[in-house]
Amino acid sequence: MTQYIMLQGTSSHVGKSILTTALCRIFYRMGRQVVPFKAQNMALNSYVTRQGLEMGRAQVAQAEAAGLEPAVDMNPVLLKPTGNSCSQVIIDGLPIGNMSARDYHKGYSLRAFSAVTEALERLKQRYDTIVIEGAGSPAEVNLRDHDIVNMRVAKYLRAPVLLVADIDRGGSLAALVGTLELLEPEERDLVKGLIINKFRGDISLFTPAVDFLEQKTGKPVLGVIPYIEKLGIDEEDSVSLDDKPRVPQTGDxxxxxxxxxxxxxxxxxxxxxxxxxxxxxxxxxxxxxxxxxxxxxxxxxxxxxxxxxxxxxxxxxxxxxxxxxxxxxxxxxxxxxxxxxxxxxxxxxxxxxxxxxxxxxxxxxxxxxxxxxxxxxxxxxxxxxxxxxxxxxxxxxxxxxxxxxxxxxxxxxxxxxxxxxxxxxxxxxxxxxxxxxxxxxxxxxxxxxxxxxxxxxxxxxxxxxxLAPLPVQRNYRAEKERSYDRLAAVTAQHLDMDTILRIMRDSGL
The missing domain is CATH 3.40.50.880 (Class I glutamine amidotransferase (GATase) domain)
Structure with a gap:
């Protein structure tokens, strides 16, 4: 029977994509047949599969971490912003046209969910583990009725959810508590644990915060992941452009x-x-x-x-x-x-x-x-x-x-x-x-x-x-493989993997 784990976030850019990549690599190294999945991705970075189909770039990195060739079933719905609150809508790797945000969310998204469920059913036939990534926050109450990427997917699969917050941005405790408060009771029950991401400093000083979160929410904190410098892994979307250098750094x-x-x-x-x-x-x-x-x-x-x-x-x-x-x-x-x-x-x-x-x-x-x-x-x-x-x-x-x-x-x-x-x-x-x-x-x-x-x-x-020429300095493909291994090693060290594996087993009973 296929087992699931889903990563949702308190907001965009909290590290869901990278942690999904990490879990894919961790499970791959365990010998599992693991596959990444994101129902709907909004991104400017896309990729073309061997079949000539288009998918989100983040799922490509996740597939590589899982030892797989990228396939559109890993990302059946892709939205590519074109400007003026409009996006090109791509279903199963093929563009079907441009839609305004209103037209998509109010009229089309629930129809697109059939592509999501069909992709999931195909993946369930081939893989024993599916690592699922959400998008943005599940607590956007104005989007809940038309959301096809967060709790609708979790409820469809009865998948356990880990809720991720980025402490480097500040307000992570309030974000976790507030997100849980805004979820419906059935949705809140699916959240089986909390993750604090991008932590800097002395972890022992954070213990009171962990105790507070567990007492306040009734959910275990399953990991405090340190900030990892220079990951060398493809980033998801234009939010990451804010982190790019704006002036020349050291270099010839x-x-x-x-x-x-x-x-x-x-x-x-x-x-x-x-x-x-x-x-x-x-x-x-x-x-x-x-x-x-x-x-x-x-x-x-x-x-x-x-x-x-x-x-x-x-x-x-x-x-x-x-x-x-x-x-x-x-x-x-x-x-x-x-x-x-x-x-x-x-x-x-x-x-x-x-x-x-x-x-x-x-x-x-x-x-x-x-x-x-x-x-x-x-x-x-x-x-x-x-x-x-x-x-x-x-x-x-x-x-x-x-x-x-x-x-x-x-x-x-x-x-x-x-x-x-x-x-x-x-x-x-x-x-x-x-x-x-x-x-x-x-x-x-x-x-x-x-x-x-x-x-x-x-x-x-x-x-x-x-300046004198230099020999090839980096094997880009080999460097990416080492980056996936490094990410997996750091993440596994700071996640309670035994509890996560138990949660996954129990959810499949």
Whole structure:
């Protein structure tokens, strides 16, 4: 019989995703057939499965921690904000359209719950343990009737719930007590324990608080998890952008990422941020940009709006000036589209504008379609000029998520060639570079996760500054596996796993 444990939080960004990842790894190391699950995810970071289906990035990390290939049953409902209280709704990995928050919560969400239950039934047939993540808080009384990700899932499965609070944000005791008070009696009974997350300092000084919580709520505190520095694990959504560096840190090579309002898939740059000789930071103004060695224009959930924002903020003119001064600019997906000459939107997929001028830094034009292209890809990076040197990395792995078709001017440099899409052989160019080696762009997400490409690019930037090149510093995939092991070890040390296992067994009786 399948056993369950569910993590819900007193609010967003209390660490539910990371603790779900930790439990997946802990159970995986126990030899269990464990799978992560989140009924509905609202996130700008998404991923494409081998089947070409889209899912939340946090569940991908959880799947990796569980030793599994990511699959959309782990996240059957995905909401991708597009702006103006509107989101693209993705069910079972496929977009079904854009909806306002009101239309979704008041009219569609309960219908989407059928996708949730169907995914759960399939997972129950294959796995003996399901670690379930909630979203936000279960105590949002205005959303309770239409909620499909917190207590509705717990009640459907009769799953025991652990309630998580973030003490680093302050007010964790009040948040736990208040959340429990706002739950219905049946919901409160499903909460079997409390977890205090991100604790700093002397744990012995917290004992009176633990005693108070247990007496006040009648629920055991099953763990006080310390704040873990530099996890090296993909983060869930745009809330985590608030924690990103805003100024260059220590590092030989300074990498600036333009944080547009509709930025998406910023996990593309985590591997760069982990390089010991690189300093990656996010900027929103001309003043914050400073003097980086390279500038990256990231993916976007609304390329047209972000392009207009670049102009209004002055960053569009600044990027052109930086290129004239010799600073290279790289565009990924939506960023690649923005670097071109024009963007056409005949179906008004993103906005009311039929045409918007691009930044004019690459000889390409993009036309939006009313359907999304989503593929896992294997690609070849042909040698091309970058900063006066030859950048070459051979084979690459990654994925595509984009609405547009980009046309390239005759004779342009096209270094990125996809040779396999979702397991099918092909030969398609998905990127363009300038002959002067100062600007290039591509549709390949995960480009910098490829160790040879990442190191070759950084070494060219090093040599340009008069610094000696370095060998590959990190095996990104192996580092992630070590990060999962580290997270699991720390979490297991500070969680009462014996009690959690008993709670899971008892709930299945």
């Amino acid at each position: 090579v300074q990498i600036a990422v333009i944080q547009t309002p509709k930025i998406s898939n910023f996990t593309d740059f985590d591997s760069l941020a982990e390089e010991p000789d690189a300093s990656l930071y996010y900027v929103r103004t001309v003043e914050e940009l400073g003097h980086p060695d390279v500038i990256i224009l990231p993916g976007s959930k609304n390329t047209t709006e972000d392009l207009r924002w670049l102009r209004a903020s002055g960053l569009a003119d600044c990027l052109s000036l930086q290129v004239k001064r010799g600073t290279p600019v790289i565009g990924i997906c939506g960023g690649y589209q923005m670097l071109g000459q024009s963007i056409y939107d005949p179906h008004h997929t993103e906005s009311d504008f039929s045409e918007v001028a691009g930044l004019g830094l690459l000889p390409v034009t993009t036309t939006f379609a009313d359907w999304k292209q989503t593929y896992q890809v294997q690609a070849l990076c042909r040698p091309f000029s970058f900063m006066g040197e030859t950048l070459q990395a051979g084979r690459l792995g990654g994925y595509e998520i984009h609405m547009g078709q980009t046309d390239v001017a005759p004779g342009a440099v096209e270094p990125f060639v996809v040779c396999q899409r979702s397991g099918r052989d092909c030969s398609l160019t998905v990127g363009t570079a300038r002959e002067d080696g100062l600007v290039f762009g591509t549709y390949i997400h995960g480009l910098f996760d490829n160790d040879p490409f990442r190191r070759d690019m950084i070494n060219i930037l090093r040599r340009h500054k008069g």
